[in-house]
Amino acid sequence: MRYALALDLVDDAQRIAEYEKAHERIWPGVRDHLREHGVLQMQIYRLGTRLFMVMDVDPVVYSAESMAHASSKNPTIMEWERLMWTYQVPTPWTPVGTKWTPMSCVFDLASQ
Template sequence: MRYCLALDLKDDAELIARYEEFHRKVWPDVIRHIREQGVSSMEIYRLGTRLFMVMETDDAVYDAERMAEAAQSNAVIQEWEALMWKFQAPTPWTPAGQKWVLMDRIFDLRQQ
């Protein structure tokens, strides 16, 4: 399954540069956690302060709620998320208490 999610960054060039630096060498435990949860591919793109994530998952393994629960019980993931939140900001459409939010697909060329 493919998921597309959005999140914003704080509008600060220095913070954005640091955020990108962290993502050039993501902590190994974070990568392991993502893969163990059934995520087979993940890409993050940036335009200004807007981030766009494309995530491909193995439907036999991936469960968003289970992944969130696993993250809550993993001290390294919690440390990473707290660090990333120093750079991140919710979009204007992000529900309170959330970070990345699913985007709605409005066009698919294969269906035309």
């Protein structure tokens, strides 16, 4: 199963560079947490201040709710998220209290 999500960055060149540097090699605990919760592959792309994440997950293992719950109990993930929020801002369409926002698929070549 594949998810596409969006989030924005603070409009500051230095902070954007710091965000990208932090993602050159994420913390091992963050990497392990993602894999333990069924995330098979993840890429983040950037255009200006807009981030676009593609996340492939194991549909048998992955649950957004379960992962969010586990994240809220994991000190490493909580520290990582606090750091990331210094670089990130919600999109104009992000519901209050959420972060990465799912995008709608409007075209799929495989269905043509």
